[in-house]
Amino acid sequence: MVHPPGVGPSLWTHGTLAPVQNQVGSSNLFYSGMPALKDTVNYPPAVGSFMPAWHGSLQAELNSTFANYTTHPSFYDPFDTVHMSPEEPADTPSGQDFSDNKESLDEDDILRKFDLFKKFDAVEDHLDHHYASKASLKQPTNKWAKRIQEEWKILENDLPDTIFVRVYESRMDLLRAVIVGAEGTPYHDGLFFFDVFFPSSYPNVPPNVYYHSGGLRLNPNLYNCGKVCLSLLNTWTGNKNEKWMPNMSTMLQVLVSIQALILNQKPYFNEPGYASWNNTAHGEVESHKYNESTFILSLKTMLYTLRRPPKHFKDFVIGHFYKHAHDILAACKTYMSGAEVGSLVKGGVQNIHKGLDGCTPHFRTSVAGQVDLLVKEFIRIGVKDCEKFLTQPKGGVPGGDKNNPTTVKRRSRS
Numbered sequence: 001m002v003h004p005p006g007v008g009p010s011l012w013t014h015g016t017l018a019p020v021q022n023q024v025g026s027s028n029l030f031y032s033g034m035p036a037l038k039d040t041v042n043y044p045p046a047v048g049s050f051m052p053a054w055h056g057s058l059q060a061e062l063n064s065t066f067a068n069y070t071t072h073p074s075f076y077d078p079f080d081t082v083h084m085s086p087e088e089p090a091d092t093p094s095g096q097d098f099s100d101n102k103e104s105l106d107e108d109d110i111l112r113k114f115d116l117f118k119k120f121d122a123v124e125d126h127l128d129h130h131y132a133s134k135a136s137l138k139q140p141t142n143k144w145a146k147r148i149q150e151e152w153k154i155l156e157n158d159l160p161d162t163i164f165v166r167v168y169e170s171r172m173d174l175l176r177a178v179i180v181g182a183e184g185t186p187y188h189d190g191l192f193f194f195d196v197f198f199p200s201s202y203p204n205v206p207p208n209v210y211y212h213s214g215g216l217r218l219n220p221n222l223y224n225c226g227k228v229c230l231s232l233l234n235t236w237t238g239n240k241n242e243k244w245m246p247n248m249s250t251m252l253q254v255l256v257s258i259q260a261l262i263l264n265q266k267p268y269f270n271e272p273g274y275a276s277w278n279n280t281a282h283g284e285v286e287s288h289k290y291n292e293s294t295f296i297l298s299l300k301t302m303l304y305t306l307r308r309p310p311k312h313f314k315d316f317v318i319g320h321f322y323k324h325a326h327d328i329l330a331a332c333k334t335y336m337s338g339a340e341v342g343s344l345v346k347g348g349v350q351n352i353h354k355g356l357d358g359c360t361p362h363f364r365t366s367v368a369g370q371v372d373l374l375v376k377e378f379i380r381i382g383v384k385d386c387e388k389f390l391t392q393p394k395g396g397v398p399g400g401d402k403n404n405p406t407t408v409k410r411r412s413r414s
Contacts, residue, residue, distance in 0.1 A: 105318070105382040114319020119164050120156040126168045128311045129176060130210040130226065131197035136171050140200070147203055148172050151251045163255050166312050173198045175207075175251065178313060179259045180320070186294040186341050187218075187263045188331070189324045191305050191317060194228070194258070196251065206233045206244035207251060209258075214304040218297035220271045221262045232257050265342055267294060291341040292363045299370040302328070306377045318381050325378040329389040332371045336364045336391075368392065 126132050137144070155165050162180040175196040181187030197208040210226040221229040221236075231238030232254055262270065268290035269278045277283030302321070309317040321328075331344045338359055359367075368391035375386045 107322075107382060110315075110319050110322050110382065113315040114323065117164070117316045117319065119159045119161070120152075120167075121165075122152075122167050122169045123312045124169060125311060126171050126174050129168075129171075129174050130195040130212070131174055131208065132171075134173075134197060137173055137200055140172070144198075144200065144202065145172065148198060151198075154250055154252050158252060160256065160259075163259065164313075164316060165255075176310065176312070177255055178310075178316070179255065179263065181263055181298065182259065184342055184345050185263060185265045186267070186291040187298050188342065188344075189328050190298045190302055191320060192222075192263065192301070193305070193310055193313070194255075196254075203246040203249070205246075206249065207254065209233055209254065212310070214301055216297045216300060216304075218294050218301065219262055219267045221267075228258065228262075230254070230257060230262065266291070288340065292335075292359065295335065295341045296363070296366050296370060299332070299367070299374065303370070303373055303377060306381070321378065322381055322383055325374075325383040325386060329371060329374065329378075329386065332367050332374075333389065335359060336367050 152167055155167075159165060162182065163177060165175060165177045168174045175198070177194045177196065179192045179194070181190035181192065183189075193212040195210045195212070197210075199205060199208065209228045209230075211222045211228050213222060213224045213226055215224055217224040223229070227235065229236045231242040232244055232249060234244050264270070266278070266287045268287040269275050269283070274283065274286070277286065305317055306321055334344050335341050336359065372390055372392045375390055378386045
C-alpha cells in the first residue's frame with residue numbers, strides 16, 4: 001500500500017502516531033498535559049465517508065461551473081460573494097488579449113510578502129469566517145481560555161511548513177487554516193482552506209471544522225457543503241482510540257490528520273466500501289480514474305482561490321501561486337502526455353503503476369481547458385512566460401484536435 005507523504009504504514013494499520021509526529025517535527029502534536037507518546041495508546045485519526053459512489057457525484061461537479069450553485073442549495077461560502085464561472089473570467093471576453101488585465105504587482109514585493117507570511121499569527125477582522133455568525137462567548141471560563149491559549153502555543157511552535165493558521169484576537173473561538181496539497185498526491189500545490197469554531201464545551205467536544213469547497217467535492221471526506229468527515233472530529237465512526245479525546249487531542253493533530261489522511265495519494269480508498277480493493281488491479285484502475293477527476297477539481301479550486309483569496313491570506317495565495325505557477329502548469333502538461341496524476345515528484349515521474357494505459361481524451365481536454373484559465377490568472381498576478389503552456393490557439397479546441405480521440409499513452413518506463 002502507498003501511504004500519504006510523511007505517514008508510514010503504522011498509522012494506517014492502527015499503529016502509533018510517530019509518523020505524523022515526525023511530520024510536524026515536535027513532541028507537541030498532542031495537548032501538552034498528556035503523557036509521553038511512548039506511554040499512550042495507539043491512536044490513528046481514522047477517516048470515513050457516507051459517499052455511496054464517486055462516479056456520479058464527481059462527474060456532476062466536473063461538468064458544472066461555479067456559477068451553478070443550484071445543485072447545492074445549502075452551500076454558502078463568504079469567500080465568493082460574486083459567483084464567477086471558472087470557465088471564463090467575467091472581465092475577460094473570449095479571444096481578448098488577457099495580458100492587459102495584469103494586476104500592478106511587483107515581483108520582489110510579492111515574494112517578500114510571501115516569505116514574511118507567518119505560519120501562525122493573530123488578526124482582527126473575522127467577518128468572512130464561516131462561523132462568524134455564531135454568538136461569541138461573552139464570559140468564557142478560565143479553563144476554556146487557558147486551553148485555547150495552549151492550542152495557540154502548540155500551533156505557533158509546531159506547525160509543519162505546509163500549514164498556515166490565523167486566529168482572531170477578538171474571537172478566540174475562531175480559527176482559519178490553509179493546508180498546502182502535498183507532492184505525490186492529486187492535490188499537489190493546491191490550497192485548501194478550513195474554518196474552525198471552538199464551542200464553549202471545548203475540549204470536552206471536538207472543534208467544529210468547515211471546509212471551503214467552492215461547491216466542489218474533491219474527496220470522499222470533504223463534502224461540498226463543507227462537512228469534514230473524520231473520526232477525530234466525531235463526524236465518522238471509530239473505536240474510542242480513534243475519536244476525539246479531550247485530554248489528548250489537539251487542533252494541530254486535526255490539521256495534520258486532514259493533510260495526511262484525507263488529502264492523500266489515493267483518496268479513492270478513503271471510501272470504506274472501496275478500501276478492500278486496495279492493491280488489486282480493479283482498485284488501482286478505479287483509483288487512477290478518481291485521481292484524474294480529483295485533479296481537475298483541484299485545478300478549479302485553484303482558480304476559485306486565486307479569484308477570491310480569503311481575508312488575511314491574499315499575500316500568501318498570490319505568493320504561493322506566483323512561485324509555483326510553472327510547476328503546476330508543467331505537471332498538467334506531463335499528465336496530459338500520459339503520466340499518472342500525482343506521479344510527478346521533485347521534477348521526475350515516479351510511482352508508475354503497471355496496467356494503466358494513460359489519460360483519456362476527456363481528461364486531457366478537461367485539463368487543457370483549466371490550464372488556459374490558469375494561465376490567464378497567473379499572468380494577471382504577474383507570472384512571466386506562462387503563454388508557452390497555453391493549449392488552445394485562438395479559436396481552437398482545448399487540448400488539441402477534437403477529431404482525434406486517441407488515448408494518450410504513457411511515456412516509456414525505461
